[in-house]
Amino acid sequence: MITRLSGRLEGLVYLHGGLCEALRLYPPLALEHKAPSEADILPTGHVVDKETRIILSIYSMGRMEGLWGEDCMEFKPERWFSKGANGIGIKHEPSYKFPAFHAGPRTCLGKEMGMIQMKMVAAAIICNYHVELVEGHVVCPSDSIILQMKYGLKVRLLPIN
Ligand code: HEM
16 A cells, blocks of 8 residues: 555655655754764774764755755755656665665664655645745744754645636
8 A cells, every 4th residue: 555655646746855855955864873883993093082072064965065066055946857768767875975865774663654644644635735935024043952843834824716
């Protein structure tokens, strides 16, 4: 069932690109931290001992020119498109470049499920409502581990038809 639904949603490339852009620029888990269980040497040559804490800024990685190019600060769903013989498809980026769901053996187990849920909710809203931002509403982050909007995002939903 999930596989069939996921296959159908694969066709929504622009929605997929938009969601990936939102996760790239505003990753829900903005900071990740890791500690070695024993002393080790990283591939870069950096020595890490048991007391070392490594902080990864997923938020900053999503905005690095070296990773995403000169237009890294622009919201561009098209950067997730791949052009193939059958038209436009979804471009897959390695999770070490796009770690919104983390990378390696502890990758988010709900990655596919999360993408499906976001696509279902977004498609249901976009197909049935015009979404208007409430004028004057200021968006600001809250100081929590998870990147959240302190006062939410105030919008007016106008039913289509
Ligand atoms: C947009 C949605 C989601 C995002 C951005 C996300 C992101 C992440 C990240 C960054 C981690 C690594 C946390 C860490 O190790 O410090 C993680 C782990 C995990 N996520 Fe998600 N997640 C999402 C949705 C979901 C959903 C829907 C489920 C379950 C249905 C889920 C289940 C899990 C589980 C079980 C882990 C732990 C994996 C492990 O440690 O081996 N996630 N997620």
